[in-house]
Amino acid sequence: MDLDLAKQAIAGDEQALLELLKLHEDMLYRTAYAYLKNEHDAIEAIQELTYRTLKKIHTVKEPTYIGTWLVRVLINICLDMKKKQEKLLYNYEHDIPSTNDQRLEMADIIARLPVDQQELIYLKYFQDLKNGEIAQLKQIPEGTVKSRLHKALKKLRVLIGRGEV
Structure with missing residues (x-):
């Protein structure tokens, strides 16, 4: 089922893509939460993943690894978010010793x-x-x-x- 959905999603079927994201939702949320350590940021990362997936799903070469591809995109999003957070923290707290x-x-x-x-x-x-x-x-x-x-x-x-x- 996952493979069929992946093939349909890669071919441009947005409904199949949404079903695929729903299928992997728990695993993706746990990954985002593990990286970002709070619910709000994890949900924001999942929203960004949905957007990027809609734009880039056609670039997936191997439908078998769709779950791996989703995780890789999500990790990149989380790393980008962490960099932004660290920059903000540095700007506001660089004088306060931890x-x-x-x-x-x-x-x-x-x-x-x-x-x-x-x-x-x-x-x-x-x-x-x-x-x-x-x-x-x-x-x-x-x-x-x-x-x-x-x-x-x-x-x-x-x-x-x-x-x-």
Whole structure:
């Protein structure tokens, strides 16, 4: 069913596209929420995804990977939104020193990783993608995914254990 919808959506059937988005809605929302950490921004990201998908669905080459394509577009949207948020935070709070008296939550710790490592962690452990699927999504060899994940997990252990990099 997913494949048929994907083919119809790629061919320009907007109703099929909306059904496809509805089918993947929970997974996409969880991804956006994991990146952006609040409901309002996650919903905004999903709205932007809908818009971009309507404009670019015809560029999908392989209907089998429509879910992966949607996640990649959504992650790019989330990363763009995070950059804008960080810029705003810097503009308003650059003179205020930050204190970390309270214990950081896991999402906060993951947020301290470089963006490419955050993305791998979210794809692997929040989206339950296999290394091969991540390799396809990121367009890198599977061995590279494994080594980068290993490096990211090692850095996470350091952050959790000592609270520093």
